[in-house]
Amino acid sequence: MKISFKYISYFLLFILGLSMTLTSCTSDLDVTPKDDDEFLSDTFFQDPASYKQVLAKLYAGLYVGGNDGDGSPDIFGLTGDFSSYLRLLFVSQEFPTDEAIIAWADDGLPAINGQQWSPSNQFLYGIFSRAFYEISVANEFLRQTTDEKLTARGVDATLKAEIVKLRAEARFLRAFSYVNLMDLFGNVPITTEKDPVGFYYPEQKTRAEVFAFVESELKDMDNTLVASGANEYGRVDKTAAKFLLAQIYLNAKVYTGTERNNDAATVCNDIITGSAYTFANVPYRFLFSADNNRNGAQKEVIFPIVGDGNAIRATGGGMSFILHASIGGSMNAADQGMNGGWSGIRARPEFVQLFPDATATADKRGTFYTNGQTLDIADYGVFTNGYAVKKFTNVNSDGTAAQRNDIPDTDFPMYRLSDVYLMYAEATLRGASSGNTTTALGYINKIRVRAGAGVVTATDLTLDFILDERARELFWECHRRTDLIRFGKFTGGSKIWQWKGGVKNGSGTEEFRNLMPIPSKTIQANPTLKQNPGY
Template sequence: MKISFKYISYFFLLVLGLNMTLTSCTSDLDVTPGDDDEFLSEQFFQDPASYKQVLAKLYAGLYVGGNDGDGQPDISGIGGDFSSYLRLLFVTQEFTTDEAIIAWADGTLPTLNSQTWSPANEFLAGTYSRAFYEISVANEFLRQTTDEKLTARGVDANLKADIAAFRAEARFLRAFSYYNLMDLFGNVPITTEADPVGFFYPVQKSRAEVFAFVEAELKDLDNSLAAPRTNEYGRIDKTAAKFLLAQLYLNSKVYTGVDKFNDAGTVCADIINNSGYTFANVPYSYLFSADNDVNGAQSEFIFPVISDGNAIRATGGGMSFILHASIGGSMDASSRGMDGGWQGIRTRREFVNLFPDETATGDKRGTFYTNGQSKDIKNVGTFTDGYAVTKYINKKSDGSAAQRNDIPDTDFPMFRLSDVYLMYAEAAARGAASANTGTAVGYINQLRTRANAATINASQLTLDFILDERGRELFWECHRRTDLIRFGKFTGASKIWQWKGGSINGIATESYRDLMPIPSRIIQANPTLKQNPGY
């Protein structure tokens, strides 16, 4: 069953000091709860049920932007809907690439479409702050769940055992945020539960140091996370840590200058052969339907971000954003299981061209809505310029309705086994001794057979093919920016798409934009931070 988030609506956690990376060092968090439903940490943790509630808060933080769904935003200066973790990952990983573009002109949002952002970009500030907010909550949870604290509160042995598992998951979610910060911003501070609570400026660490911290955490968590496929659906286990470790190694050359493709292949082979997660032998569309937690797709979901129309009141965050914003023009919102469209997101012509046709005939994954839409994007602000994308749907795989049509049930597949197949294949193509080319071709052909696409042979398993195949299989799953950077095609002129660089036909962009700037408001809050080169 899905982990329940519905009972955390009024949870309030006072976290001092470690969120100094938000709009001010401590003032945004140095507040007194305003009603009887809010608690300070020490008082809150007297309740035995509180420990799982905080864990639920950490997981819910991936989807919603504040308590009470998008209300009571966690982060000052940006609304709860705009500051949803998943929404911000989508904005930074997709709008900056060939896979997506958004019509809206909110603030500095258009600069993400064109790779012309600056340190003043409020969406980058939101992304940075959201990740550190999650880290701060995890750190406070770890402080409050030491053996000494639990013994002093008289926590019984059975609950202590549960809390030990919760601590491991909190550490994973913290590592996940550090991975995203390192990937997007490079050199960032590291704070843990060992740091003091109160005013201080955390020391900025090099990207390589953050890499080493995340690697060490993920390796150590293999000793304490739940065994594969033994946790509640929606909660992570040892395999999620291995998946993130494989991602870390696959991108090691970018992050540290050191090639670790062989390590990536080794970890991927371990996941494929020993985790118990299995390739979902169901139609590709099932993976992105409202019942993807029960329709067979879940067999390959290593780390889903849970959606639930009744339990998670997120009107503008997470999948509510992705689904609403991708509906417009002549599209019938009800056919997508939704109550309306926000006329926002569609894709660019260069991404459409990765598929053999525009009708999902030669590849079932290429599902575009073209009626009344032009493939060419002459005006970024016009939704009908650019094909719409119908990958996600808020209907069950049999076509029946979800729980409601304003907030979707469709879970977001943050990590899935198909990506492990693709990472293994890339390791093989890059010459890793730990990955066999013939085996990799077999994995790729499983993906392509499910998509009703032509199979390939070993000679076709090139790096260019793998980058394109990652796009076809994983588009709109928050991987594209990282993938393009790893292949040397995010900035520069080696890969051009419409409106890259702000030009209708695309132009080369500066290589320093492979890293996002440290947001201005973050540096104002912590003047010891150094800006990334070029900004």
């Protein structure tokens, strides 16, 4: 058992009596029922165990889309597997980029492959809805855990002290969703526990206002989050909040128009030198194996999205999607610890070419499957067009089998210390006065030595190199779209890859596509929302 939260989360909202829908205009984008008699939160929270159960639901929502794994979906109109947060992050952060492409013709996926989406794209509606769903659950938890409510329920001092920490975790998970919304959609509503539960239109805020809100939250929660490394595995601590803060500082020019590179480098240095997380001196593949919670890789994973084949019944969400969909062609699914493949995701050739070879010889991170696959993607609807990727596996690092072969045990490393090294180096190269080039070079070479890629010199350390190294180290970890935008290479014609723009050889795309459109269904629900330019 990796985290006890998993076993208490999936039935929760049934007990709460919440009717999850995003089709009308109410508080928190209407996540509470229209009939007040249905809302049973006050009754539910009479049980002292309920507080941890609600937080468990928040964590579970990062992986699964319903109260029974993929079943009993949280969001009206979206199936549980389709609305998995991790799955939707992967779709929106990887498929529009040079790192990945998917063969499936589901309505909306080809458009994402080619950066040709519209406001009606169901996958964009999915990620928008899932993020606000998480925000809504966090808000209700915070409403129900005020000192006044806890005192009225007769909660004892010991539990009250524990709830202070749980509230900080709920605020972090809310901030995590706001960062994703700010990154993908720009100007979005902000709702908090202070907003009323009832009929009203949430007010849309500017991207800079969302940034300021998140920054303030992350700084403030440092006072109440658990100390670095002191929480249960799978739960966040002070270092996770600092990581998210460093991340938004590095992207501040995109989000607010003002660079915060010095702040980014300062926070990164604080994590590297003052946290409980250390670089994992294990083979690179250990970080993505079924036992990555205990094989040494966990030392550098600051925020994992936890998987467990027995506890998490997600047949199509989270890592089950990533692993199943990346197996096809002549691949033996058993080699990846799975019971079959869905012939979906491959790497685009431009990404493969960032490595010295496709055999993981000169760089162990280049884990491609090439047998029967073509590097060239003449038809992205054919799985054997494009090299397959074997980065994630549902096999333990010693070669033994995971718990089962239909649903993986593999945890998804949302935040890693290696990423902090790379952020520090980039912020330093972008002029951070608190950064040091020699120190940055040492961090980069530490990453490369583990990969067997060989060391680089100070003259090699350029921004273009950092972008490529981020791809080599962090590919398929839901960062690429954000990275390319920060470097000015996501849209336009300065960086072209196959099927960008919807054509085989790639073409430039409109700059307005650096932002996704506000989903049309959301605007129908709240007509005060303004659509992003170009859509």
